[in-house]
Amino acid sequence: MMMNRRTFSAALVAGAAASLISTRGMAAPAAPAKARNVVLAHGLFADGSCWTEVIARLQAAGLNATAVQNPLTTLPEAVASVQRVLDRQDGPTVLVGHSFSGMLVTEAGVHPSVSALVYVAARAPDAGEDYTALAKTFPTPPASAGIVFDGDEGRLTEAAFLRDFAGDLPEAKAKVLYAVQEPFHKALLTGKTTQAAWRSKQSWYAVSTEDRTINPDLERFMAKRMGANTIELKSSHLSLISHPDAIAGLILEAAGQQKG
Template structure:
């Protein structure tokens, strides 16, 4: 699932403002320990650098930001990489996922350190659901028509990436994001969640 990346940072900041209210001076006295950790997970056709603008905003606001570099091979591998990042946090953590990463944060979000979830134009599956089945309930995104496969891995063509996936940002930056695009495995979308953290933890979409 895609979103206009011109509003990507703004959308995330708005969603996380609510979930990070515990860090405001007024709420601080009532919140122990202080929530200051944010872990972010990228979606398909991207890597962790897509969060760089958001990381800067959060750091300036005093939050500890960690970006997961998951391998885009299987859902299970993405969840494991995210759990490793959560394990390194020193307290309550907001877990954020974009696009396909909604599957990952839904599963990994059950970790006791995760205090809340933020979904940015992301899948929010229930337990036992898979990305492909959910995708069939919506119209296919235009970029998917430009997916090129080779030896079990797929990447968006430059035309599809620049026009459809990163069409809402300056061309120069879009070309950089194309250059760091992560290839996806043909097994990435086949995994199923086993639990749904949003059912038991505060979540924003």
């Protein structure tokens, strides 16, 4: 059911509201379960360190946060890396994915420990859906032209990384992130999810309105389809770094730690 729009609460994190464009629903179907654990998965062109700014804020709020090191090899291996971390959690856990790792959230999110899902400018396919075919129904984002391959390993060129992936970050900071870019294997992109956790778990979604890696309208489509509690950030694909207060606030809301 389509949710009405309302203002995204400035109470999430002080000062964060100025960066938000609201598409929040009137109310979540039910109050989210209280969770003290958060598991965060990174996508392509990155590693677990991309969550550092968000993790610091979650820890300051008293949550136990763990970043998964996604191997970026095959979808089953990437999903398994998330499941292993979820198995170690004690109690309800919010599962968060950025970019490609929305695939992992969608598949691994059925884990019994997962109490809520958070998608950050992320893929959110349905079970068995061909995400590539879905993405082709929207304009191709500029970053796609910047992917180069060394055999079976793909990565973004430095120019594309700075312009199309991390476009709203200071250049010096973006270059550091580029230096730790983890190449992905071609086989990773051929996998399809077999489950859609968002059909049974409460979900949140952060759309990046200036995204040049995933089309913002595709993000909006996926968020609306899943009935997610949605915010929009005037951000590049890396909102978790350029808007860490807002992303941490969204995760805290999904964890039942503060009001939306």
